[in-house]
Amino acid sequence: MDLQPNQVLRLIQINDQEALLRCSTIWICASCQTCSVRCPEEIDIAKMMDSLRKLALEAKTPLGEENVVKFDEIFIDSIRKRGRVHELELVMKYNLASRQPFKDAHLGPMMLSRRKLSFLGHKIREVGRIKEIFKNSKRLLRSQE
Numbered sequence: 001m002d003l004q005p006n007q008v009l010r011l012i013q014i015n016d017q018e019a020l021l022r023c024s025t026i027w028i029c030a031s032c033q034t035c036s037v038r039c040p041e042e043i044d045i046a047k048m049m050d051s052l053r054k055l056a057l058e059a060k061t062p063l064g065e066e067n068v069v070k071f072d073e074i075f076i077d078s079i080r081k082r083g084r085v086h087e088l089e090l091v092m093k094y095n096l097a098s099r100q101p102f103k104d105a106h107l108g109p110m111m112l113s114r115r116k117l118s119f120l121g122h123k124i125r126e127v128g129r130i131k132e133i134f135k136n137s138k139r140l141l142r143s144q145e
Helices: 005-013 017-022 034-038 045-058 067-082 087-097 105-113 127-144
Strands: none
Touching: 005 017, 005 045, 017 045, 034 045, 067 087, 067 127
């Protein structure tokens, strides 16, 4: 991340939209909710990062790090298909999209042997519910336009 979450909040406070929407932090944020849960002011930082990503896309803001958008798209697509991220697929698709197909390939065998990655990945039992969430979110976004 090029900025810490508190710095992102400060950019919002001073209304520096250009710096805010160009930063890589809003794209690298995994929306894991850790910062939201730990925030002493009870700010939902993960939700804020999601909103900033949407604003950046709507504004067609050029990013300093173009690959973060590719990563985000591949990450979300993996969740949409399986209900969770398939790490090996994520890494392979991202490396192809960023035109570095063998980047970190030497780490693959070690991670597979230590069971940190799996060839097939995991799929949650009720993946249909995840697909329904994505379908409803598209409907919600269209109704807000």
